[in-house]
Amino acid sequence: MKIAVPNKGRLHDPTLDLLDRAGLAVEAGSDRQLYADTVDPDVSVLFARAADIPEYVADGAADLGITGYDQHRESRVENVSDLLDLEYGSCRLVLAAPEDGEIETPDDLDGRTVATEFPTVTAGYFDGREIDVDVVEVTGATELTPHVEMADAIVDITSTGTTLRMNHLAVVDEVLDSSVRLFARDDVAETRDVERVATALRSVLDASGKRYVMLNVDESDRPAVEEVLPGMGGPTVMDVEGEESVAVHAVVDERDVFATVAELKDVGARDVLVTEIERLVR
Ligand SMILES: Nc1ncnc2c1ncn2[C@@H]1O[C@H](COP(=O)(O)OP(=O)(O)OP(=O)(O)O)[C@@H](O)[C@H]1O
Ligand SMILES: O=P(O)(O)OC[C@H]1O[C@H](OP(=O)(O)OP(=O)(O)O)[C@H](O)[C@@H]1O
Numbered sequence: 001m002k003i004a005v006p007n008k009g010r011l012h013d014p015t016l017d018l019l020d021r022a023g024l025a026v027e028a029g030s031d032r033q034l035y036a037d038t039v040d041p042d043v044s045v046l047f048a049r050a051a052d053i054p055e056y057v058a059d060g061a062a063d064l065g066i067t068g069y070d071q072h073r074e075s076r077v078e079n080v081s082d083l084l085d086l087e088y089g090s091c092r093l094v095l096a097a098p099e100d101g102e103i104e105t106p107d108d109l110d111g112r113t114v115a116t117e118f119p120t121v122t123a124g125y126f127d128g129r130e131i132d133v134d135v136v137e138v139t140g141a142t143e144l145t146p147h148v149e150m151a152d153a154i155v156d157i158t159s160t161g162t163t164l165r166m167n168h169l170a171v172v173d174e175v176l177d178s179s180v181r182l183f184a185r186d187d188v189a190e191t192r193d194v195e196r197v198a199t200a201l202r203s204v205l206d207a208s209g210k211r212y213v214m215l216n217v218d219e220s221d222r223p224a225v226e227e228v229l230p231g232m233g234g235p236t237v238m239d240v241e242g243e244e245s246v247a248v249h250a251v252v253d254e255r256d257v258f259a260t261v262a263e264l265k266d267v268g269a270r271d272v273l274v275t276e277i278e279r280l281v282r
């Protein structure tokens with residue numbers, strides 16, 4: 001099983017971090033190599049540019065890929081499908097034009113020029129609206145093109161909006177919402193090996209925002225504690241040998257932990273321990 005992952009850029013580190021937490025850590029010393037092993041003998045990674053990853057998966061150089069949905073759409077590959085939204089690298093592709101210019105709606109661009117690193121998605125957007133534009137492909141610094149008469153507007157990525165503001169550009173319309181996805185080639189999407197990787201990554205997402213709460217309580221106070229901790233399918237209760245008390249464990253939403261611990265103390269809980277959860281396989 002080979003997973004294509006970004007070799008650099010803003011998606012590189014969070015992707016390796018996610019694989020690590022999923023129990024698929026990339027072996028140390030693998031930087032800058034084309035291929036690397038993971039701690040699982042059945043899973044290796046192929047490092048590639050974020051934009052090339054859908055193509056690598058479609059062509060069979062890798063079986064699975066991790067990159068932005070924007071890159072997936074731009075690549076036009078047809079034999080790959082999303083398995084999971086990995087919930088990082090969230091951004092929007094937007095149509096933007098100079099703040100105080102003549103372009104206020106997409107229709108104002110009829111007969112004009114739009115610069116972008118995403119020519120396929122951009123052409124699709126304007127075709128769908130039957131607006132005739134000349135799409136110019138650039139490979140970076142797209143925000144500058146309206147200021148040097150190369151283009152009347154751009155289609156580019158935004159997240160905080162800082163880059164657009166700095167360049168005196170205003171959003172005219174939304175083109176696409178994106179985040180990082182795990183996707184597979186269709187001919188392997190339903191195999192056990194792909195399912196194993198997807199399950200491991202999903203378990204990290206499911207564990208985020210959850211805490212594991214452990215405590216001791218006298219048998220007599222146990223019903224009150226169970227009342228406070230409905231948990232995932234109820235808390236786990238264990239007898240503590242040679243004592244009148246029981247140990248209770250439960251998964252609690254991170255945002256409820258503060259209030260829950262206070263309530264537990266009120267109803268007689270002792271030795272309350274709160275820990276992070278690495279993975280949660282449902
Ligand atoms: N500002 C941003 N906020 C959130 N996600 C972003 C942002 N910019 C880019 N992304 C996401 O990260 C992906 C890759 O962008 P990144 O800048 O890391 O690589 P790149 O510019 O293609 O790298 P290079 O061209 O140097 O190989 C984008 O396709 C998008 O999905
Ligand atoms: O809304 P913002 O938070 O300002 O983010 C948007 C910017 O982020 C990306 O560039 P990146 O930082 O990846 O640099 P790059 O052009 O070298 O890829 C994108 O191309 C925009 O320029």
Ligand SMILES: [Mg+2]
Nearest residue numbers: 009010140157
């Ligand atoms: Mg970039």
